[in-house]
Amino acid sequence: MITLTIDGKEIQVPEGTTVLRAAQQAGIHIPTLCDHKHLFPYGGCRMCLVEVEGARTLQPSCTLPAANGMVVYTNTPAVQEARTFVLTLIFSERNHFCMYCPVSGGDCELQNAAYGQGMTEWPLQPNWQPYPVDGSHEFIVLDHNRCIMCRRCVRACGELVGNFTLGVQERGASSRIIADLDVPLGESTCISCGTCLQVCPTGAIIDRVSAYQGRLKDVTRIKSTCVGCSVGCGIEMIVRDNRLLRIEGDWDAPVNQGVLCKIGRFEPLTDQGERILTPLVRRNGVLKAATWDEALHVVASRLQAMKGRNGSGIAALASTRLPVEALYSFKQLFADKLDSGIVTSIEEGVTTALPGWVARKLGKPFEGTLDEIHKADLVLAIGVDLVENHQVAGFFVKRILPQGCKLVVIDPYDNGLHALADFSLRPKKETDYDLLVGLMQVIASLGMVRTHPIGTHDLTRHTPDNVSRMTGVPAETIREVGRLLAMAERPVFIYGKGLTRASFPTALEALLDLARMAGALDDTRSAVIGTKGQANSTAAYLLELDKAFDLKGHQVAYLALGDDRPSTRLIEHVEGVPFLVVQASYASPLTDRADVVLPAAIWAEQAGHYVNLEGRLQEARQGLTPPRDVRSNLAIFQALAEALGIALDGNWREALQSRVWIGQPDACR
Amino acid sequence: MPKPKVATDWLAGCSGCHMSFLDIDERIAKLVELVDLRSTPITDLKEPDENGCDIGILEGAVNNTANEEVAKRMRERCKILVALGDCAVFGGVVAMRNFGKIEDALKRAYVETESTDAEGKIPSDPEIARPTRVRAVKEVVKVDVAVPGCPPDADVIYYVLSELAQGRMPKLKDELLHWH
Numbered sequence: 001m002i003t004l005t006i007d008g009k010e011i012q013v014p015e016g017t018t019v020l021r022a023a024q025q026a027g028i029h030i031p032t033l034c035d036h037k038h039l040f041p042y043g044g045c046r047m048c049l050v051e052v053e054g055a056r057t058l059q060p061s062c063t064l065p066a067a068n069g070m071v072v073y074t075n076t077p078a079v080q081e082a083r084t085f086v087l088t089l090i091f092s093e094r095n096h097f098c099m100y101c102p103v104s105g106g107d108c109e110l111q112n113a114a115y116g117q118g119m120t121e122w123p124l125q126p127n128w129q130p131y132p133v134d135g136s137h138e139f140i141v142l143d144h145n146r147c148i149m150c151r152r153c154v155r156a157c158g159e160l161v162g163n164f165t166l167g168v169q170e171r172g173a174s175s176r177i178i179a180d181l182d183v184p185l186g187e188s189t190c191i192s193c194g195t196c197l198q199v200c201p202t203g204a205i206i207d208r209v210s211a212y213q214g215r216l217k218d219v220t221r222i223k224s225t226c227v228g229c230s231v232g233c234g235i236e237m238i239v240r241d242n243r244l245l246r247i248e249g250d251w252d253a254p255v256n257q258g259v260l261c262k263i264g265r266f267e268p269l270t271d272q273g274e275r276i277l278t279p280l281v282r283r284n285g286v287l288k289a290a291t292w293d294e295a296l297h298v299v300a301s302r303l304q305a306m307k308g309r310n311g312s313g314i315a316a317l318a319s320t321r322l323p324v325e326a327l328y329s330f331k332q333l334f335a336d337k338l339d340s341g342i343v344t345s346i347e348e349g350v351t352t353a354l355p356g357w358v359a360r361k362l363g364k365p366f367e368g369t370l371d372e373i374h375k376a377d378l379v380l381a382i383g384v385d386l387v388e389n390h391q392v393a394g395f396f397v398k399r400i401l402p403q404g405c406k407l408v409v410i411d412p413y414d415n416g417l418h419a420l421a422d423f424s425l426r427p428k429k430e431t432d433y434d435l436l437v438g439l440m441q442v443i444a445s446l447g448m449v450r451t452h453p454i455g456t457h458d459l460t461r462h463t464p465d466n467v468s469r470m471t472g473v474p475a476e477t478i479r480e481v482g483r484l485l486a487m488a489e490r491p492v493f494i495y496g497k498g499l500t501r502a503s504f505p506t507a508l509e510a511l512l513d514l515a516r517m518a519g520a521l522d523d524t525r526s527a528v529i530g531t532k533g534q535a536n537s538t539a540a541y542l543l544e545l546d547k548a549f550d551l552k553g554h555q556v557a558y559l560a561l562g563d564d565r566p567s568t569r570l571i572e573h574v575e576g577v578p579f580l581v582v583q584a585s586y587a588s589p590l591t592d593r594a595d596v597v598l599p600a601a602i603w604a605e606q607a608g609h610y611v612n613l614e615g616r617l618q619e620a621r622q623g624l625t626p627p628r629d630v631r632s633n634l635a636i637f638q639a640l641a642e643a644l645g646i647a648l649d650g651n652w653r654e655a656l657q658s659r660v661w662i663g664q665p666d667a668c669r
Numbered sequence: 670m671p672k673p674k675v676a677t678d679w680l681a682g683c684s685g686c687h688m689s690f691l692d693i694d695e696r697i698a699k700l701v702e703l704v705d706l707r708s709t710p711i712t713d714l715k716e717p718d719e720n721g722c723d724i725g726i727l728e729g730a731v732n733n734t735a736n737e738e739v740a741k742r743m744r745e746r747c748k749i750l751v752a753l754g755d756c757a758v759f760g761g762v763v764a765m766r767n768f769g770k771i772e773d774a775l776k777r778a779y780v781e782t783e784s785t786d787a788e789g790k791i792p793s794d795p796e797i798a799r800p801t802r803v804r805a806v807k808e809v810v811k812v813d814v815a816v817p818g819c820p821p822d823a824d825v826i827y828y829v830l831s832e833l834a835q836g837r838m839p840k841l842k843d844e845l846l847h848w849h
Contacts, residue, residue, distance in 0.1 A: 099755050099762050099819040104849040111848060118842045121758050121815040125805060128767040145768075 004070040011066075019061040019072055020048055030074050031083060031113050033090075033201055034150035035062045038251060038258055039159055045090075045150050047113060049082045050074050058082055084117045092124035093173065094131060095145035101203040106216030109201035110148060129173065136186030139207055139266045140197055144176055147204035153177060153196035160259050162398025165190045177204075192262035193391070198248055209269045210238065210246035223250055225610050225620040226264040227321050227535035227603045231255060231370070231392045232612030233264055237604060237623035244269065244604055244624060255370065255612060261391035268604070272563075274587040278629045280597040287597065292629070292639065299558075299581050299596050300643035306556050307338050314340035315554040315577075318545065319564035320347050320534040323608020323620060326633035327536060328652035330560055331543050333637055337646045341554055342547060346564060349546025351533040354500040354508055355662045356541050362454075366512060367663040368492075368526035369614045373397055376527070378488035380408040382432065382511065383498020387416020390531045390613070393494070406488070408481050410435065411498055423481050427471035432499060435478070436510040438467030442482020443517045451522045453513035485518040492527040493520055500530070530662060531613055534564075538611040538663075542656045551577055559583065559590060562633050563602040566590045583636055599630045606632035611656065615663035673834055675724045676717035677709040677753075678743055680736040681763045681803065682729025685820040686754035687711060692823035700827065703834040717746040724749050724833050730756040730763040731809045735798035744810035749833060752806045753826070755819040755848060762819075764803040771800050814839060817848045 001012045006023050013022040018041055023030050033045040043063035050061045053071035058079065061072070073079065090096070090110065098104040098111055106112075131144035149168070154177060157166040165188050169178045179188035197205045219240045226233040226247075234253020238246040247265050251258040279295035280287045290298075306313040316334035318327055327345070335343040349356070359365055373379065373396040386394030394417070401407060401420060409421040410432065418424040427435045441459045443449055464482075468475035485491060493515045499507055512521060512528060520527040532538055540546060549570075551557060557577040559566070563585040571589045574580055582594040585602045605626035610618050626632070631639070641648045679687060687710065693700065700706075707722055708714040717725060725747030731740055744750055755761035766774050780789040806812050816829050816839075825845050832839040 095768065097755070097759060097761065097764065098848040100765070105847070114848070115842075115846050118840075118846065120817055120841050120846065121752075121805075121807070125760070125808060126767075130768040 002066050002068050004066045004068070004072065006072045007074055013066050017066050019050060019052075019059070019064045019066050019070070022066045023061065023072070023074060028074055030061055031116050032062060033109060033113060033148060034152060036152050036156070036199055039152060039155045039199070042151060042155065045148065046086045047083060049079060049086070051076050051079055080117070083113075084119060084123075087114050087117060087119060088123045090148050091122045092126055094129070094147065095126065096202075101146065102206050102211040103203040104215070108203060127173075131176065134179075134185050136184035137190065137192070138186060139192055139209070139262075140185060140190075140194065141206050141208060141211070142177065142185050143204050143206065145204075146202045147177060148202055149175055149177075150201060151177075152199040152201065153205055156195045156199045158399075158402070160399060161191070161193055161195050161395045162401060163189065163191055163193070163395075166196060191387075191391070192266060193260060193395070194262070194265040195249070195259050198258070198260075207246060207266075213243075213245050214238075214240040219245060220623075222621050222623040224604075224623060225535075225618040226260065227610060227620060228261070228263040228267070229390050229534060230532040230537045230613040231390050232535065232610055232616060232618050233260055233392055234618075235260065235264060239623050242625050255614075255616065255618075256392050259392055259395055261395070263391065272586060272602075275627065276584055276587055276591060276597055276599040276630075277627050278599060280591070280594070282595045287592075287594070292631075295596055295598060296639055296643040299598070299640060302556055302579055302581075303338055303558070303640075304644060309341070309555070310339065311341050312553045312555060314338055314556045314558060315342040315549065315551050316340050316344075316558040316560070317342075317549050317570075318345050318540075318560040319562045320345050320536045320540045321564045321603065322536060322560065322562045322633045323606065323610060324536060324539045324543075324617075324652050324656065325608045325650070326560075326562075326606075326637060327539055327543055327545060328650075328655050329634055329637040329641070329648050331545060331655075332648050333641050333644075333646065334558065337641070337644075337648075342549060342551075343545065344547040344549050345537075345540035345545040346549075346561070346570070347533045347537055347540060347546075348548050349541065351497055351500050351530070351537055352541035352662070353546045355530050356546065356659070358508055358512070359662045360660045363660065365615075365661050365663050366521065366526055367528055367530055367614070369663075370396060370529060372490075372492050372527040372529065373494075374400060376400060376405055376490050376492040378406045378408070378484060378491040379494060380410070380485070380491065381417055381494045382410040382436075382496070383500070384494055384496025384531050385411065385413075385415040385417060386494070386531075389496070393529075393531060397494075406484055408484065413498070423477060423484070425473050425477060425481065427473050431471040432507040433510050434462060434467055434470045435473060436507065436514050437462040438464060438471070438478050439482045439485060440510070440514050440517055441467070442479055443486045443514075446483065446486050448486035449517045450519035451516040453516050455509050455513050457510060457513065485514070488518060490527065491515070491518045491520045492529065494529045494531065496531040497533070529613070535610050535612075538613060538615060539609075539656065542611065542659050542661065544659060549573070555579060556581070560600075560633060560637075561585075561588075561590070562600050583633065585630075598636050599627075600636060601626040601630055601632045605630070606634070608634065609652075613663070615661050617656075672703065672705040673723035674705045674707050674718065674721075675726065675830070675834075676707045676722040676743065676747065677726040677728070678717075678739055679710050680727060680729030680739060680757070680806070681732035682754065682756040682761070684710070684728070686728040686757075686818075686826075689818075689820035689823055690753075690826050693827045694823070696823075696827055700830060700834075703831060717743060719746070722747045724751065724830075726751045726753050727757050727806050728753045730760045730803050731801070731806060732763055732766070732803045733798040733800045737801070737809055740806055740809050749813045750806075750810065751814045751816060751829065751833070752812045753816050754821055755817055757806045757812075758815045758817045759848075760803050760805045764805075767803050771802070775800065816841065817846070819849055822847075
């Protein structure tokens with residue numbers, strides 16, 4: 001530990017702590033602009049200058065490591081003068097007129113800094129040099145006139161997202177943030193994650209939807225969980241007058257620590273299509289608006305008549321975007337009380353049934369947490385495109401690559417990670433198993449097996465040359481990747497749909513054995529991560545909603561879609577069913593074809609819990625009030641149960657414990 | 670001691686700061702007990718007393734030769750000059766013009782405006798004021814008190830005037846300091 005004195009206060013901090021962080025820990029405020037608690041210190045803006053006893057000049061506290069016996073003053077006349085001078089220069093550089101800036105009035109760190117210094121005017125007037133405004137992006141506007149060149153966006157793009165789209169060109173007054181080699185942002189390699197937007201301290205990077213829609217004091221911030229996929233990122237909904245203005249990543253969320261992807265940040269704000277605003281009942285062939293009582297009565301009487309007719313009665317399917325509470329009530333209602341032939345989820349267990357089978361066979365969970373990625377020196381991704389799906393997990397991989405982490409990608413299909421991989425393997429379809437055993441063979445032949453495999457695999461037959469013939473992957477690549485796996489100190493294995501879609505779990509079991517041999521999976525550590533599917537993919541597995549949705553012979557189909565979008569396959573699948581009930585937020589070919597439509601709340605209009613891919617139970621809070629005749633998915637199941645004279649309990653927490661989980665042993669609690 | 674004389678005027682702005690001044694509502698009665706409100710653009714007397722005032726208040730930026738004259742006259746006749754609002758203090762919305770050329774602004778206003786007919790032309794009579802680069806008041810004359818805000822709140826204006834009336838220099842900070 002290091003002991004230093006700041007403003008007369010003795011402070012102890014671990015070695016390597018900067019003076020700025022030491023001051024912050026001690027509750028001493030030092031104004032900053034380029035500093036961000038999730039980015040590496042940069043020392044660009046000079047707002048954080050402090051006086052250090054014995055130092056020749058003022059020192060930037062953000063890059064100054066605390067040292068034993070150091071005596072620091074943060075509030076001397078020289079420091080105050082320097083701060084005002086720094087702000088004076090910044091204000092003189094570009095257009096920082098607050099009166100027509102969307103972040104003025106609480107949201108601008110530059111303005112707040114000026115207020116902090118009590119500045120009632122600019123000692124120097126601006127130089128009136130106009131800079132371009134880049135409006136080429138679908139969601140983000142980049143106004144260089146408001147930029148203070150703190151480079152937070154550039155650093156966030158690289159350090160947090162690993163995308164390295166943003167950079168800086170030129171020097172001095174001509175310096176400017178650029179995308180790629182100075183192309184418009186909308187035509188660049190930007191992946192629209194919006195992290196730059198979230199870290200920008202001024203109005204230089206603003207989003208089209210929320211700009212000028214409300215200042216900090218006009219809006220409500222609601223912490224919640226993203227339901228875009230199974231990663232389960234922490235978000236903040238920024239709401240004004242029951243309108244969702246903006247979504248930000250929650251810096252304090254354990255899963256994502258602030259970052260979000262396009263699907264989580266921007267897509268919910270785009271036009272989602274026509275809402276269903278009232279219950280609809282088909283009469284004489286035409287769907288007509290009805291009251292809830294009428295609609296529930298029609299559904300209840302049909303369900304009552306079909307109750308218990310296994311195979312020719314009710315088939316029920318729920319979206320994995322619904323909260324656990326709703327999924328549990330759905331299961332209770334349709335499986336336990338109505339004895340329906342099929343009760344499953346929209347994913348039909350495609351991403352969870354297989355790992356679940358393996359976990360039950362092992363009698364224990366086998367997966368690790370996403371945080372393992374940050375410690376990895378080798379990532380092997382198989383059957384998963386982390387650039388397209390589960391993007392935040394992809395950011396974790398991309399951001400550690402510059403630190404020397406190796407990336408191996410196995411996918412016969414196009415995959416955004418292929419371009420970033422040290423080794424990009426495209427085996428022939430259905431040859432994953434042989435390739436994985438081939439890699440095991442290399443590790444074994446090097447005598448570098450760390451943990452012995454559980455399954456029996458024919459290693460003698462899987463020499464690199466033989467495997468090369470089977471898979472089409474060059475033998476030398478197999479040898480090199482095998483060697484890399486053998487040498488890696490902290491390898492991490494990430495698998496996805498491409499692996500679990502296979503008909504039999506052998507490939508997944510081979511992956512686990514490979515992970516064991518490489519030291520990523522033993523009794524003390526698991527660095528094998530399955531990406532699963534949608535937000536409550538995991539909960540659906542735990543509630544046993546993972547069977548195939550085979551409608552054959554069923555007379556009634558009940559589809560609880562919520563705000564999910566039906567696939568073409570599902571639409572075609574229910575074509576011939578005699579009676580179709582759709583519980584949905586948005587109009588679709590399914591609601592057009594339904595006999596009864598029950599209007600359901602969207603994600604932001606209902607509260608509930610989600611179990612992410614790691615098994616972390618997280619809360620999603622309600623940010624918006626649904627339209628008058630729209631009910632939450634849970635409330636719809638409850639109303640339907642009441643119409644049927646059925647009592648539902650709320651013991652979803654216990655229900656989540658009844659099945660062997662795939663991930664961390666203490667998850668889901 | 671006689672009540673300090675106060676004169677106000679507006680330059681290139683939207684008159685919003687004067688509207689905000691009127692938003693002090695019934696406190697204006699209290700204020701006239703403290704000060705002698707002389708010329709303002711919204712009262713009958715339009716120019717500050719020739720024999721001088723104590724406090725002069727200017728709203729708006731200086732964007733032409735006429736504004737320059739008004740600003741200079743106010744400065745000459747007042748002991749303490751207050752720049753009221755973002756336009757007077759920084760240049761404000763008016764100063765957006767400085768990021769382009771004056772000729773382009775005039776063309777847009779007099780020739781290209783949707784309501785102008787085909788013969789639209791830029792006025793050039795030597796009798797009328799000539800547009801200049803937009804300047805904050807302090808770029809033209811010395812300013813003693815800067816009161817930013819777009820507009821400054823009525824509370825801020827009341828505070829500034831009552832402090833000056835009682836012979837103190839106002840100190841804007843915390844809730845009273847805002848530029849928006």
